Amino acid sequence: MSFDASRYWNPVLETLPRAQLEQLQLLKFKRAVGHAYANSPFYRKKLDGAKIKPGDIETLRDIQKIPRTDKDELREAQQTEPFPYGSLLSIPRDDVTAFHQTSGTTGQAVRQADSWRDWEWWSECWATILWAQGFRPKDRVFIPFSYGVFIAFWAGHYACEKIGCEVIPGGGLSTEDRILKMKEIKAAALMCTPTYALHMAEAAAKLGIDLAKDLNVRKMLCSGEPGALIPATKRRIEERWGARVHDHAGATEGGAWGFECAEQPGGLHVNEAMFFLEVLGTETGQPVEPGVKGELVITPLDRRAQPYLRFNLKDTAILSDEPCKCGRSFRLLQGGVLGRSDRLTKVRGVLFSPTSVEEAVRGFPELGDEYQVILHKRDELDEVTVKAEIKPGGNRSPELEERLRQALRLHTGIRINVEVEAYGTLPRFEVKASRFKDQR
Numbered sequence: 001m002s003f004d005a006s007r008y009w010n011p012v013l014e015t016l017p018r019a020q021l022e023q024l025q026l027l028k029f030k031r032a033v034g035h036a037y038a039n040s041p042f043y044r045k046k047l048d049g050a051k052i053k054p055g056d057i058e059t060l061r062d063i064q065k066i067p068r069t070d071k072d073e074l075r076e077a078q079q080t081e082p083f084p085y086g087s088l089l090s091i092p093r094d095d096v097t098a099f100h101q102t103s104g105t106t107g108q109a110v111r112q113a114d115s116w117r118d119w120e121w122w123s124e125c126w127a128t129i130l131w132a133q134g135f136r137p138k139d140r141v142f143i144p145f146s147y148g149v150f151i152a153f154w155a156g157h158y159a160c161e162k163i164g165c166e167v168i169p170g171g172g173l174s175t176e177d178r179i180l181k182m183k184e185i186k187a188a189a190l191m192c193t194p195t196y197a198l199h200m201a202e203a204a205a206k207l208g209i210d211l212a213k214d215l216n217v218r219k220m221l222c223s224g225e226p227g228a229l230i231p232a233t234k235r236r237i238e239e240r241w242g243a244r245v246h247d248h249a250g251a252t253e254g255g256a257w258g259f260e261c262a263e264q265p266g267g268l269h270v271n272e273a274m275f276f277l278e279v280l281g282t283e284t285g286q287p288v289e290p291g292v293k294g295e296l297v298i299t300p301l302d303r304r305a306q307p308y309l310r311f312n313l314k315d316t317a318i319l320s321d322e323p324c325k326c327g328r329s330f331r332l333l334q335g336g337v338l339g340r341s342d343r344l345t346k347v348r349g350v351l352f353s354p355t356s357v358e359e360a361v362r363g364f365p366e367l368g369d370e371y372q373v374i375l376h377k378r379d380e381l382d383e384v385t386v387k388a389e390i391k392p393g394g395n396r397s398p399e400l401e402e403r404l405r406q407a408l409r410l411h412t413g414i415r416i417n418v419e420v421e422a423y424g425t426l427p428r429f430e431v432k433a434s435r436f437k438d439q440r
Protein backbone atom coordinates (compact mmCIF):
# COMPACT_ATOMS: atom_id res chain seq x y z
CA MET A 1 0.00 0.00 0.00
CA SER A 2 1.34 3.41 -0.90
CA PHE A 3 -0.23 5.58 1.76
CA ASP A 4 1.41 8.26 3.76
CA ALA A 5 -0.15 7.00 6.96
CA SER A 6 0.98 9.82 9.17
CA ARG A 7 -1.92 12.21 9.45
CA TYR A 8 -5.32 11.88 7.90
CA TRP A 9 -5.67 8.37 6.74
CA ASN A 10 -8.01 6.17 8.66
CA PRO A 11 -6.86 2.63 7.89
CA VAL A 12 -9.43 1.09 10.21
CA LEU A 13 -12.39 2.52 8.30
CA GLU A 14 -10.98 2.68 4.79
CA THR A 15 -9.80 -0.93 4.53
CA LEU A 16 -12.46 -2.53 6.70
CA PRO A 17 -13.33 -6.00 5.35
CA ARG A 18 -16.63 -5.87 3.42
CA ALA A 19 -18.62 -7.85 6.00
CA GLN A 20 -17.65 -5.48 8.79
CA LEU A 21 -18.16 -2.44 6.60
CA GLU A 22 -21.72 -3.62 5.92
CA GLN A 23 -22.30 -4.16 9.65
CA LEU A 24 -21.18 -0.60 10.26
CA GLN A 25 -23.47 0.67 7.49
CA LEU A 26 -26.46 -1.20 8.91
CA LEU A 27 -25.78 0.16 12.39
CA LYS A 28 -25.50 3.70 11.08
CA PHE A 29 -28.50 3.35 8.76
CA LYS A 30 -30.71 2.22 11.66
CA ARG A 31 -29.50 5.19 13.66
CA ALA A 32 -30.19 7.56 10.73
CA VAL A 33 -33.74 6.20 10.30
CA GLY A 34 -34.35 6.49 14.06
CA HIS A 35 -33.16 10.10 14.08
CA ALA A 36 -35.19 11.07 11.01
CA TYR A 37 -38.35 9.40 12.34
CA ALA A 38 -38.05 11.05 15.75
CA ASN A 39 -36.97 14.53 14.62
CA SER A 40 -37.90 15.21 10.98
CA PRO A 41 -41.63 15.89 10.52
CA PHE A 42 -41.07 15.28 6.80
CA TYR A 43 -39.65 11.77 7.28
CA ARG A 44 -42.07 10.92 10.10
CA LYS A 45 -44.92 11.55 7.64
CA LYS A 46 -43.18 9.73 4.80
CA LEU A 47 -42.39 6.64 6.86
CA ASP A 48 -45.83 6.58 8.47
CA GLY A 49 -47.32 6.84 4.97
CA ALA A 50 -45.32 3.78 3.92
CA LYS A 51 -46.24 2.02 7.21
CA ILE A 52 -42.62 1.67 8.27
CA LYS A 53 -41.26 2.00 11.78
CA PRO A 54 -37.52 2.34 12.46
CA GLY A 55 -37.61 -1.11 14.08
CA ASP A 56 -38.58 -2.67 10.72
CA ILE A 57 -35.05 -2.11 9.40
CA GLU A 58 -33.21 -5.28 10.44
CA THR A 59 -30.94 -6.01 7.48
CA LEU A 60 -29.39 -3.92 4.69
CA ARG A 61 -31.96 -5.44 2.34
CA ASP A 62 -34.76 -3.86 4.39
CA ILE A 63 -33.53 -0.45 3.27
CA GLN A 64 -35.48 -1.11 0.07
CA LYS A 65 -38.73 -0.79 2.04
CA ILE A 66 -38.15 2.91 2.61
CA PRO A 67 -39.53 5.04 -0.24
CA ARG A 68 -36.97 7.16 -2.04
CA THR A 69 -36.81 10.94 -1.68
CA ASP A 70 -37.00 13.30 -4.66
CA LYS A 71 -35.90 16.90 -4.91
CA ASP A 72 -39.50 18.02 -5.63
CA GLU A 73 -40.58 16.69 -2.23
CA LEU A 74 -37.84 18.75 -0.58
CA ARG A 75 -39.01 21.91 -2.34
CA GLU A 76 -42.56 21.27 -1.20
CA ALA A 77 -41.49 20.49 2.39
CA GLN A 78 -39.63 23.80 2.55
CA GLN A 79 -42.86 25.71 1.96
CA THR A 80 -43.96 24.62 5.46
CA GLU A 81 -42.89 25.92 8.90
CA PRO A 82 -40.36 26.62 10.34
CA PHE A 83 -38.95 29.06 7.82
CA PRO A 84 -36.70 28.63 5.83
CA TYR A 85 -36.10 24.88 6.08
CA GLY A 86 -39.68 23.69 6.66
CA SER A 87 -40.42 20.19 7.87
CA LEU A 88 -36.96 18.98 6.81
CA LEU A 89 -35.33 20.64 9.83
CA SER A 90 -34.54 17.95 12.41
CA ILE A 91 -32.72 19.85 15.15
CA PRO A 92 -33.66 22.92 17.24
CA ARG A 93 -33.50 26.10 15.14
CA ASP A 94 -30.84 27.57 17.45
CA ASP A 95 -28.43 24.75 16.63
CA VAL A 96 -28.25 25.66 12.92
CA THR A 97 -24.90 27.29 12.13
CA ALA A 98 -24.72 27.24 8.33
CA PHE A 99 -27.07 28.07 5.48
CA HIS A 100 -26.43 26.88 1.93
CA GLN A 101 -28.63 26.18 -1.04
CA THR A 102 -28.56 24.11 -4.21
CA SER A 103 -27.69 25.90 -7.43
CA GLY A 104 -31.29 25.62 -8.61
CA THR A 105 -30.39 25.00 -12.23
CA THR A 106 -33.42 22.72 -12.52
CA GLY A 107 -36.02 24.67 -10.53
CA GLN A 108 -36.46 26.25 -7.11
CA ALA A 109 -33.33 25.94 -4.94
CA VAL A 110 -33.37 23.63 -1.90
CA ARG A 111 -32.12 25.26 1.30
CA GLN A 112 -29.71 23.25 3.39
CA ALA A 113 -29.33 23.64 7.16
CA ASP A 114 -26.20 22.36 8.87
CA SER A 115 -25.26 22.38 12.52
CA TRP A 116 -21.67 22.75 13.71
CA ARG A 117 -21.60 18.98 14.16
CA ASP A 118 -22.76 18.50 10.56
CA TRP A 119 -20.21 20.99 9.38
CA GLU A 120 -17.45 18.98 11.09
CA TRP A 121 -18.87 15.93 9.33
CA TRP A 122 -18.58 17.75 5.97
CA SER A 123 -14.93 18.58 6.60
CA GLU A 124 -14.26 15.04 7.80
CA CYS A 125 -15.66 13.63 4.52
CA TRP A 126 -13.62 16.10 2.48
CA ALA A 127 -10.45 15.50 4.50
CA THR A 128 -10.73 11.80 3.62
CA ILE A 129 -10.97 12.75 -0.06
CA LEU A 130 -8.10 15.23 -0.04
CA TRP A 131 -5.76 12.92 1.84
CA ALA A 132 -6.60 10.07 -0.56
CA GLN A 133 -5.67 12.35 -3.47
CA GLY A 134 -2.31 13.24 -1.99
CA PHE A 135 -3.07 16.64 -0.42
CA ARG A 136 -0.59 17.11 2.45
CA PRO A 137 0.18 19.75 5.11
CA LYS A 138 3.03 21.19 2.98
CA ASP A 139 0.60 22.04 0.16
CA ARG A 140 -0.52 25.60 -0.50
CA VAL A 141 -4.02 25.18 -1.96
CA PHE A 142 -5.75 27.80 -4.09
CA ILE A 143 -9.56 27.76 -4.22
CA PRO A 144 -10.84 29.91 -7.13
CA PHE A 145 -14.42 29.82 -5.92
CA SER A 146 -16.92 32.61 -5.40
CA TYR A 147 -17.57 32.03 -1.70
CA GLY A 148 -21.34 32.39 -1.58
CA VAL A 149 -24.53 30.46 -0.79
CA PHE A 150 -23.59 27.42 -2.88
CA ILE A 151 -21.91 24.73 -0.83
CA ALA A 152 -19.43 23.67 -3.57
CA PHE A 153 -15.89 24.15 -2.25
CA TRP A 154 -16.73 25.59 1.18
CA ALA A 155 -16.21 22.23 2.89
CA GLY A 156 -13.09 21.66 0.78
CA HIS A 157 -11.70 24.86 2.26
CA TYR A 158 -12.31 23.74 5.86
CA ALA A 159 -10.98 20.24 5.12
CA CYS A 160 -7.73 21.73 3.81
CA GLU A 161 -7.32 23.55 7.12
CA LYS A 162 -8.23 20.37 8.99
CA ILE A 163 -5.49 18.32 7.34
CA GLY A 164 -3.02 21.19 7.72
CA CYS A 165 -2.76 22.58 4.19
CA GLU A 166 -2.34 26.32 3.68
CA VAL A 167 -5.48 27.68 1.98
CA ILE A 168 -5.76 30.69 -0.30
CA PRO A 169 -9.42 31.72 -0.68
CA GLY A 170 -9.46 32.90 -4.28
CA GLY A 171 -12.97 34.42 -4.27
CA GLY A 172 -13.69 37.95 -5.45
CA LEU A 173 -11.01 37.95 -8.15
CA SER A 174 -11.23 37.83 -11.93
CA THR A 175 -9.95 34.73 -13.69
CA GLU A 176 -6.83 36.63 -14.83
CA ASP A 177 -6.14 37.88 -11.28
CA ARG A 178 -6.54 34.37 -9.92
CA ILE A 179 -3.94 33.05 -12.36
CA LEU A 180 -1.53 35.84 -11.43
CA LYS A 181 -2.13 35.24 -7.70
CA MET A 182 -1.43 31.49 -8.08
CA LYS A 183 1.77 32.35 -9.91
CA GLU A 184 2.82 34.95 -7.35
CA ILE A 185 2.33 32.81 -4.24
CA LYS A 186 3.39 29.53 -5.92
CA ALA A 187 0.18 27.60 -5.24
CA ALA A 188 0.82 23.84 -5.32
CA ALA A 189 -2.74 22.57 -5.55
CA LEU A 190 -6.12 23.67 -6.81
CA MET A 191 -9.76 22.71 -6.64
CA CYS A 192 -12.35 23.73 -9.25
CA THR A 193 -14.82 22.43 -11.83
CA PRO A 194 -13.33 20.78 -14.96
CA THR A 195 -14.98 23.51 -17.02
CA TYR A 196 -13.24 26.21 -15.00
CA ALA A 197 -9.88 24.40 -15.19
CA LEU A 198 -10.10 24.60 -18.98
CA HIS A 199 -11.46 28.15 -18.90
CA MET A 200 -8.48 29.26 -16.80
CA ALA A 201 -6.13 27.57 -19.27
CA GLU A 202 -7.70 29.56 -22.10
CA ALA A 203 -7.39 32.81 -20.10
CA ALA A 204 -3.75 32.01 -19.19
CA ALA A 205 -2.87 31.52 -22.87
CA LYS A 206 -4.22 35.03 -23.58
CA LEU A 207 -1.96 36.38 -20.81
CA GLY A 208 1.00 34.58 -22.38
CA ILE A 209 1.25 32.27 -19.36
CA ASP A 210 2.00 28.57 -19.74
CA LEU A 211 0.30 27.01 -16.71
CA ALA A 212 2.43 23.86 -16.82
CA LYS A 213 5.73 25.79 -16.95
CA ASP A 214 5.04 29.12 -15.22
CA LEU A 215 2.91 27.88 -12.31
CA ASN A 216 3.58 25.29 -9.59
CA VAL A 217 0.17 23.60 -9.43
CA ARG A 218 0.79 19.85 -9.49
CA LYS A 219 -2.41 18.48 -7.89
CA MET A 220 -5.99 19.26 -8.77
CA LEU A 221 -9.32 18.19 -7.43
CA CYS A 222 -12.02 18.63 -10.05
CA SER A 223 -15.64 18.41 -9.08
CA GLY A 224 -19.18 19.58 -9.88
CA GLU A 225 -19.29 17.88 -13.31
CA PRO A 226 -18.21 14.46 -14.62
CA GLY A 227 -15.22 15.74 -16.71
CA ALA A 228 -12.31 14.68 -14.47
CA LEU A 229 -13.02 11.01 -15.22
CA ILE A 230 -13.75 11.46 -18.91
CA PRO A 231 -10.33 10.34 -20.23
CA ALA A 232 -9.95 12.95 -22.99
CA THR A 233 -10.98 15.79 -20.66
CA LYS A 234 -8.74 14.60 -17.83
CA ARG A 235 -5.83 14.43 -20.30
CA ARG A 236 -6.50 17.96 -21.55
CA ILE A 237 -6.57 19.44 -18.05
CA GLU A 238 -3.48 17.48 -16.95
CA GLU A 239 -1.51 18.59 -20.01
CA ARG A 240 -2.46 22.26 -19.76
CA TRP A 241 -1.68 22.45 -16.04
CA GLY A 242 1.16 19.93 -15.80
CA ALA A 243 -0.75 18.50 -12.83
CA ARG A 244 -2.47 15.30 -11.75
CA VAL A 245 -6.25 15.62 -11.83
CA HIS A 246 -8.55 13.75 -9.46
CA ASP A 247 -12.31 13.54 -9.59
CA HIS A 248 -14.71 14.03 -6.70
CA ALA A 249 -18.50 13.65 -6.59
CA GLY A 250 -20.83 15.24 -4.08
CA ALA A 251 -24.12 17.07 -3.71
CA THR A 252 -25.62 19.60 -1.31
CA GLU A 253 -28.15 17.01 -0.11
CA GLY A 254 -25.98 13.93 -0.55
CA GLY A 255 -22.72 15.21 0.94
CA ALA A 256 -19.17 14.56 -0.30
CA TRP A 257 -19.62 10.88 -1.06
CA GLY A 258 -17.20 9.92 -3.86
CA PHE A 259 -13.55 10.36 -4.74
CA GLU A 260 -10.87 9.17 -7.10
CA CYS A 261 -7.78 8.11 -5.12
CA ALA A 262 -4.16 8.94 -5.98
CA GLU A 263 -3.86 5.66 -7.92
CA GLN A 264 -6.21 7.15 -10.54
CA PRO A 265 -8.09 3.87 -11.01
CA GLY A 266 -10.45 5.33 -13.62
CA GLY A 267 -13.31 5.37 -11.15
CA LEU A 268 -14.68 6.93 -7.98
CA HIS A 269 -14.46 5.29 -4.57
CA VAL A 270 -17.67 5.53 -2.60
CA ASN A 271 -16.96 6.52 1.01
CA GLU A 272 -18.97 3.61 2.36
CA ALA A 273 -18.12 4.30 5.98
CA MET A 274 -20.04 7.58 5.79
CA PHE A 275 -22.61 6.90 3.05
CA PHE A 276 -24.89 4.15 1.85
CA LEU A 277 -24.99 4.28 -1.94
CA GLU A 278 -27.38 2.20 -4.04
CA VAL A 279 -27.21 1.64 -7.79
CA LEU A 280 -30.74 0.85 -8.95
CA GLY A 281 -32.22 -0.20 -12.28
CA THR A 282 -33.90 2.78 -13.96
CA GLU A 283 -37.02 0.79 -14.78
CA THR A 284 -37.08 -1.71 -11.90
CA GLY A 285 -35.89 0.37 -8.94
CA GLN A 286 -34.07 -2.77 -7.76
CA PRO A 287 -30.32 -2.99 -7.10
CA VAL A 288 -28.38 -3.92 -10.24
CA GLU A 289 -25.34 -6.20 -10.47
CA PRO A 290 -21.83 -4.75 -10.72
CA GLY A 291 -21.12 -3.86 -14.34
CA VAL A 292 -24.69 -2.74 -15.03
CA LYS A 293 -25.58 0.93 -15.34
CA GLY A 294 -28.13 2.26 -12.86
CA GLU A 295 -29.38 5.34 -11.01
CA LEU A 296 -27.68 6.48 -7.83
CA VAL A 297 -29.56 6.76 -4.54
CA ILE A 298 -27.70 8.04 -1.50
CA THR A 299 -28.14 8.07 2.25
CA PRO A 300 -25.66 10.19 4.21
CA LEU A 301 -25.32 8.07 7.34
CA ASP A 302 -24.29 10.69 9.89
CA ARG A 303 -26.21 13.82 8.98
CA ARG A 304 -28.42 15.43 11.66
CA ALA A 305 -29.75 18.94 10.96
CA GLN A 306 -31.41 18.12 7.65
CA PRO A 307 -31.04 14.38 7.06
CA TYR A 308 -31.86 12.41 3.92
CA LEU A 309 -32.93 8.80 3.53
CA ARG A 310 -32.51 7.30 0.06
CA PHE A 311 -32.18 10.56 -1.86
CA ASN A 312 -32.40 10.27 -5.68
CA LEU A 313 -29.20 11.86 -6.96
CA LYS A 314 -30.42 11.57 -10.58
CA ASP A 315 -26.91 10.49 -11.58
CA THR A 316 -26.12 7.31 -13.47
CA ALA A 317 -23.12 5.05 -12.80
CA ILE A 318 -21.79 1.50 -12.93
CA LEU A 319 -20.57 -0.23 -9.77
CA SER A 320 -17.39 -2.27 -10.13
CA ASP A 321 -16.41 -5.30 -8.06
CA GLU A 322 -12.73 -4.93 -8.96
CA PRO A 323 -10.44 -4.05 -6.05
CA CYS A 324 -8.34 -0.87 -6.26
CA LYS A 325 -4.56 -0.89 -6.02
CA CYS A 326 -4.75 1.59 -3.12
CA GLY A 327 -6.07 -1.14 -0.81
CA ARG A 328 -9.30 0.57 0.19
CA SER A 329 -12.29 -1.69 0.59
CA PHE A 330 -14.60 1.14 -0.56
CA ARG A 331 -16.01 0.06 -3.92
CA LEU A 332 -15.45 1.94 -7.17
CA LEU A 333 -17.87 3.40 -9.66
CA GLN A 334 -16.32 2.54 -12.99
CA GLY A 335 -15.70 5.74 -14.97
CA GLY A 336 -17.29 7.83 -12.19
CA VAL A 337 -20.63 9.54 -12.63
CA LEU A 338 -21.66 8.87 -16.21
CA GLY A 339 -24.38 11.49 -16.57
CA ARG A 340 -27.68 12.75 -15.27
CA SER A 341 -30.54 10.29 -15.47
CA ASP A 342 -32.94 13.21 -16.07
CA ARG A 343 -30.85 14.14 -19.11
CA LEU A 344 -30.99 10.62 -20.57
CA THR A 345 -33.27 10.75 -23.52
CA LYS A 346 -34.33 8.48 -26.35
CA VAL A 347 -33.22 9.54 -29.80
CA ARG A 348 -34.66 7.44 -32.61
CA GLY A 349 -35.18 4.62 -30.13
CA VAL A 350 -31.63 4.66 -28.72
CA LEU A 351 -30.89 5.87 -25.19
CA PHE A 352 -28.67 8.93 -25.52
CA SER A 353 -26.61 10.63 -22.80
CA PRO A 354 -25.23 14.07 -23.74
CA THR A 355 -22.18 13.34 -21.53
CA SER A 356 -21.12 10.61 -23.98
CA VAL A 357 -20.33 13.34 -26.52
CA GLU A 358 -17.57 14.85 -24.42
CA GLU A 359 -15.06 12.02 -24.75
CA ALA A 360 -15.44 12.03 -28.54
CA VAL A 361 -15.05 15.81 -28.96
CA ARG A 362 -12.21 16.23 -26.49
CA GLY A 363 -10.40 13.29 -28.10
CA PHE A 364 -9.64 15.54 -31.11
CA PRO A 365 -6.48 17.62 -30.58
CA GLU A 366 -7.58 19.80 -33.53
CA LEU A 367 -10.64 20.99 -31.59
CA GLY A 368 -11.02 23.57 -28.81
CA ASP A 369 -12.51 22.75 -25.39
CA GLU A 370 -16.05 24.01 -25.94
CA TYR A 371 -18.90 22.15 -27.57
CA GLN A 372 -22.70 22.13 -27.62
CA VAL A 373 -25.21 19.32 -27.95
CA ILE A 374 -28.53 20.33 -29.49
CA LEU A 375 -31.55 18.06 -29.75
CA HIS A 376 -34.08 19.17 -32.31
CA LYS A 377 -36.74 17.90 -34.70
CA ARG A 378 -36.53 17.60 -38.46
CA ASP A 379 -39.65 16.32 -40.27
CA GLU A 380 -40.96 14.99 -36.94
CA LEU A 381 -37.76 12.99 -36.38
CA ASP A 382 -35.33 13.55 -33.52
CA GLU A 383 -31.98 14.91 -34.60
CA VAL A 384 -28.82 15.59 -32.61
CA THR A 385 -26.38 18.27 -33.70
CA VAL A 386 -23.00 18.71 -32.05
CA LYS A 387 -21.27 22.04 -32.48
CA ALA A 388 -17.55 22.17 -31.78
CA GLU A 389 -14.83 24.77 -32.25
CA ILE A 390 -11.56 24.58 -34.08
CA LYS A 391 -8.63 25.33 -31.77
CA PRO A 392 -6.89 28.72 -32.07
CA GLY A 393 -5.00 28.93 -35.37
CA GLY A 394 -6.44 25.64 -36.70
CA ASN A 395 -8.19 25.02 -40.01
CA ARG A 396 -11.72 23.74 -40.46
CA SER A 397 -12.28 21.06 -43.09
CA PRO A 398 -15.00 18.66 -44.26
CA GLU A 399 -12.56 15.81 -43.56
CA LEU A 400 -12.28 16.80 -39.88
CA GLU A 401 -16.08 17.03 -39.59
CA GLU A 402 -16.42 13.57 -41.11
CA ARG A 403 -13.93 12.06 -38.65
CA LEU A 404 -15.77 13.73 -35.75
CA ARG A 405 -19.08 12.39 -37.08
CA GLN A 406 -17.66 8.87 -37.10
CA ALA A 407 -16.17 9.22 -33.60
CA LEU A 408 -19.52 10.45 -32.26
CA ARG A 409 -21.34 7.55 -33.87
CA LEU A 410 -18.89 5.15 -32.21
CA HIS A 411 -19.34 6.76 -28.77
CA THR A 412 -23.10 7.23 -28.82
CA GLY A 413 -24.46 4.60 -31.19
CA ILE A 414 -26.46 7.19 -33.15
CA ARG A 415 -25.96 9.35 -36.24
CA ILE A 416 -25.12 12.91 -35.21
CA ASN A 417 -24.85 16.09 -37.30
CA VAL A 418 -21.59 17.92 -36.87
CA GLU A 419 -20.71 21.60 -37.24
CA VAL A 420 -17.18 22.75 -36.56
CA GLU A 421 -17.17 26.50 -36.00
CA ALA A 422 -14.51 29.19 -35.72
CA TYR A 423 -12.60 29.48 -32.45
CA GLY A 424 -14.35 31.62 -29.81
CA THR A 425 -17.89 31.37 -31.22
CA LEU A 426 -19.50 29.01 -28.65
CA PRO A 427 -20.54 30.18 -25.16
CA ARG A 428 -17.95 30.04 -22.34
CA PHE A 429 -18.78 28.98 -18.77
CA GLU A 430 -17.12 30.01 -15.52
CA VAL A 431 -18.39 27.35 -13.15
CA LYS A 432 -20.67 24.55 -14.31
CA ALA A 433 -21.19 24.38 -18.04
CA SER A 434 -24.57 24.10 -19.71
CA ARG A 435 -23.75 22.56 -23.07
CA PHE A 436 -26.96 20.65 -23.66
CA LYS A 437 -30.05 22.14 -25.33
CA ASP A 438 -33.26 20.23 -25.95
CA GLN A 439 -35.24 22.17 -28.55
CA ARG A 440 -37.74 19.44 -29.36
Ligand SMILES: [Zn+2]
Pocket (backbone or CB within 6 Å): 261, 262, 263, 265, 269, 324, 325, 326, 327, 328
Ligand atom coordinates in the same frame (compact mmCIF):
# COMPACT_ATOMS: atom_id res chain seq x y z
ZN1 LIG B 1 -8.16 3.48 -4.76
